[in-house]
Amino acid sequence: MLNLDNLSVWFGGGRDRVDAVRNASFCVNSGASFGIVGESGSGKSTILRAVMGLIPNWSGTISVDGRPVDKKREKSFYKVAQMVFQDPYASLHPRHSVDQVLGETLYLHGFSDIDHRVVKLLDDVGLGAKFRFRYPHQLSGGQRQRVAIARALAPEPSILLLDEPTSALDVSVQAEILNLLTDLRIKHGLTYVMVSHDLSVVGHMCEKLAVMQDGKIVEIMDVETLRRAKASHPYSQELLAASI
Amino acid sequence: MNLLDVENLWVKFPTRQGVFDAVRGVSFTLGRERLGIVGESGSGKSMTGRAILRLIRPPGIVTASQISLEGDDLMVKSERQMREVRGQRISMVMQDPKFSLNPVMTIAQQIIEAYRLHNKASKSEAYAKSVEMLEAVSIRDPERVMRAYPHEMSGGMGQRIMIAMMLIPNPEILIADEPTSALDVSVQRQVLSIIDKLVTDRGMGLIFISHDLNLVADFCDRVLIMYSGRVVEVCDADKLRDAKHPYTRGLLNSLPRLDSPCGKLQVLTRDPAWSDAPSVSGRV
Numbered sequence: 001m002l003n004l005d006n007l008s009v010w011f012g013g014g015r016d017r018v019d020a021v022r023n024a025s026f027c028v029n030s031g032a033s034f035g036i037v038g039e040s041g042s043g044k045s046t047i048l049r050a051v052m053g054l055i056p057n058w059s060g061t062i063s064v065d066g067r068p069v070d071k072k073r074e075k076s077f078y079k080v081a082q083m084v085f086q087d088p089y090a091s092l093h094p095r096h097s098v099d100q101v102l103g104e105t106l107y108l109h110g111f112s113d114i115d116h117r118v119v120k121l122l123d124d125v126g127l128g129a130k131f132r133f134r135y136p137h138q139l140s141g142g143q144r145q146r147v148a149i150a151r152a153l154a155p156e157p158s159i160l161l162l163d164e165p166t167s168a169l170d171v172s173v174q175a176e177i178l179n180l181l182t183d184l185r186i187k188h189g190l191t192y193v194m195v196s197h198d199l200s201v202v203g204h205m206c207e208k209l210a211v212m213q214d215g216k217i218v219e220i221m222d223v224e225t226l227r228r229a230k231a232s233h234p235y236s237q238e239l240l241a242a243s244i
Numbered sequence: 245m246n247l248l249d250v251e252n253l254w255v256k257f258p259t260r261q262g263v264f265d266a267v268r269g270v271s272f273t274l275g276r277e278r279l280g281i282v283g284e285s286g287s288g289k290s291m292t293g294r295a296i297l298r299l300i301r302p303p304g305i306v307t308a309s310q311i312s313l314e315g316d317d318l319m320v321k322s323e324r325q326m327r328e329v330r331g332q333r334i335s336m337v338m339q340d341p342k343f344s345l346n347p348v349m350t351i352a353q354q355i356i357e358a359y360r361l362h363n364k365a366s367k368s369e370a371y372a373k374s375v376e377m378l379e380a381v382s383i384r385d386p387e388r389v390m391r392a393y394p395h396e397m398s399g400g401m402g403q404r405i406m407i408a409m410m411l412i413p414n415p416e417i418l419i420a421d422e423p424t425s426a427l428d429v430s431v432q433r434q435v436l437s438i439i440d441k442l443v444t445d446r447g448m449g450l451i452f453i454s455h456d457l458n459l460v461a462d463f464c465d466r467v468l469i470m471y472s473g474r475v476v477e478v479c480d481a482d483k484l485r486d487a488k489h490p491y492t493r494g495l496l497n498s499l500p501r502l503d504s505p506c507g508k509l510q511v512l513t514r515d516p517a518w519s520d521a522p523s524v525s526g527r528v
Contacts, residue, residue: 172495175512
């Protein structure tokens with residue numbers, strides 16, 4: 001479903017050049033859930049942003065659904081892949097109501113039965129129609145993240161890129177959002193790529209994961225290996241030790 | 245001998261909808277130990293920490309039967325007398341170093357200021373002492389760090405500088421308000437072990453405020469669990485896993501575990517009775 005081959009991302013140029021991601025390659029099968037872990041600055045979010053076309057400077061190949069993407073994404077790309085951002089307090093427009101946020105997304109993707117779809121999206125993420133005309137400041141962190149997930153689901157994508165979807169939330173709310181994501185994946189047959197610094201969250205949600213350090217993927221393993229604490233790379237072992 | 249004795253602490257904020265009680269009748273004592281306060285956001289744990297230092301500004305109202313520091317009641321002190329308590333006897337490490345360090349002062353200026361405010365010392369003495377303190381929080385190349393500005397530091401380094409600055413006046417109590425939640429897992433442990441070492445070496449009391457149950461269970465001696473402004477349970481940290489209160493159990497069960505995979509996580513169902521019952525006392 002998603003294939004990265006030799007992806008490199010850099011910022012700046014000349015003396016100030018920073019290589020944020022270096023030769024990252026992995027593939028995610030359709031319907032699978034793939035995790036990326038690492039400390040801050042290791043380039044895990046940058047990979048997601050590069051896939052979504054939010055970063056101009058990258059090289060290598062990104063193919064989605066078997067087709068390599070161009071530097072400039074086509075509109076049809078965003079019908080396949082959508083992203084949920086880390087901070088629900090920053091990713092919703094403070095002066096747009098939930099209805100506007102979802103309605104605009106649906107309009108831009110050329111849906112006609114917007115009214116009906118907004119209600120359906122809100123039901124899907126467990127909020128219900130009574131939240132339709134609220135503004136972000138009238139919602140709690142968990143409710144906001146649900147709206148952000150509804151917005152990502154609006155174009156009916158097959159891949160969701162999740163950038164630390166629960167790191168700004170309390171543990172009790174985190175459990176609700178993770179359960180919601182699990183349900184949605186089963187219901188819509190979604191493919192997930194999830195970035196997190198929390199190994200236990202990735203262990204709960206994903207089947208395979210990549211460990212990143214300094215812009216490089218140092219190890220790709222499945223969750224069974226993680227559970228049995230049998231990581232082979234010293235950095236992954238260190239991460240494991242720090243999070244148990 | 246208790247360092248700190250807090251009895252029946254209330255923090256109230258008048259709003260248009262009536263008075264909002266952020267902290268409701270919290271009592272606890274602190275000896276030379278590590279006391280953890282855990283709870284969700286909005287449970288009043290940070291407010292408790294700030295109320296002890298009398299950092300809550302009007303229109304917020306703080307009332308308590310007593311907040312005494314070694315028999316010295318903090319509630320009756322004037323603002324000027326409080327300034328001698330803050331930093332000198334009780335100091336506080338805040339959550340995010342980005343907001344608690346002064347962006348237009350070098351690290352040297354800030355640490356030296358903290359030291360000279362409470363000690364009569366010449367500049368060069370204060371400088372030497374500051375470098376020593378930075379070394380104690382395991383900062384490599386302290387001389388360079390002293391010349392730097394806060395934006396040149398990473399989050400982990402900034403937090404260690406904050407700890408150095410808070411410990412340099414040698415307080416009796418350190419209040420750490422989520423000192424590691426802005427940091428990476430790998431750096432978290434480092435910062436915690438530094439706090440731990442300094443607290444044990446100096447025989448200080450530590451109040452450790454956090455939302456991370458596992459961290460508190462590992463790191464503290466005794467834990468208060470707060471829910472909507474009151475303490476619902478007090479237990480020893482090593483017995484946190486056998487906690488009785490449904491709220492604590494709910495929080496523990498909602499954490500994903502690496503060693504025991506499950507299809508669905510348990511979701512906390514809140515019982516309104518939890519917030520109505522009176523606060524459990526954490527006094528020894």
